[in-house]
Amino acid sequence: DTAVSQTPKYLVTQMGNDKSIKCEQNLGHDTMYWYKQDSKKFLKIMFSYNNKELIINETVPNRFSPKSPDKAHLNLHINSLELGDSAVYFCASSQRGGLAGFGGEQYFGPGTRLTVT
Amino acid sequence: GQQVMQIPQYQHVQEGEDFTTYCNSSTTLSNIQWYKQRPGGHPVFLIQLVKSGEVKKQKRLTFQFGEAKKNSSLHITATQTTDVGTYFCAGTETSGSRLTFGEGTQLTVNP
Numbered sequence: 157d158t159a160v161s162q163t164p165k166y167l168v169t170q171m172g173n174d175k176s177i178k179c180e181q182n183l184g185h186d187t188m189y190w191y192k193q194d195s196k197k198f199l200k201i202m203f204s205y206n207n208k209e210l211i212i213n214e215t216v217p218n219r220f221s222p223k224s225p226d227k228a229h230l231n232l233h234i235n236s237l238e239l240g241d242s243a244v245y246f247c248a249s250s251q252r253g254g255l256a257g258f259g260g261e262q263y264f265g266p267g268t269r270l271t272v273t
Numbered sequence: 274g275q276q277v278m279q280i281p282q283y284q285h286v287q288e289g290e291d292f293t294t295y296c297n298s299s300t301t302l303s304n305i306q307w308y309k310q311r312p313g314g315h316p317v318f319l320i321q322l323v324k325s326g327e328v329k330k331q332k333r334l335t336f337q338f339g340e341a342k343k344n345s346s347l348h349i350t351a352t353q354t355t356d357v358g359t360y361f362c363a364g365t366e367t368s369g370s371r372l373t374f375g376e377g378t379q380l381t382v383n384p
Contacts, residue, residue: 197359199374246315261306264315
């Protein structure tokens with residue numbers, strides 16, 4: 157059973173297009189995240205949702221819009237894709253990550269490798 | 274904001290040599306976590322340290338949390354080719370709830 161799943165695994169698209177990445181977790185966790193990992197392997201947090209509520213919104217262009225229809229799903233929509241958006245995007249979830257307590261261990265999805273040409 | 278720095282960024286070792294990566298935070302941490310990411314894979318949680326001066330071992334891996342709870346280290350004894358990957362530390366500020374990742378150390382092991 158996959159704990160955190162993402163689709164698609166690979167995404168190749170042209171500049172200016174709009175694309176979405178989907179994420180689902182079956183761990184019953186309250187908190188979900190989106191990370192961007194660049195070619196140097198730096199992991200940068202983009203967004204975090206706790207029980208469908210946005211709690212972390214880093215300095216990310218507003219072309220990126222997360223949506224959490226329920227606490228098991230967190231999707232990422234990207235408008236007007238640019239070359240610099242090329243990266244691996246990881247979804248993750250954790251049990252303790254809300255404002256009440258320190259972050260619990262995070263479980264990562266397999267990643268979506270986005271290539272913008 | 275909180276910064277978590279890791280050194281070295283890259284480390285190449287011969288199989289059988291030891292390896293250490295260091296993690297330093299600009300602020301006091303309530304906990305520190307370590308993750309491993311194999312090439313082409315995703316980060317996988319290894320361990321969490323909470324107490325000042327805590328030391329934990331997992332087979333050939335030894336994890337330490339500094340007395341001041343601002344630094345940590347991961348030491349691997351007698352590396353093997355299966356140890357190849359990027360090791361990340363991640364810490365949570367005592368005053369916050371956000372987990373901040375270090376830049377990672379990419380380890381390669383030559384057989």
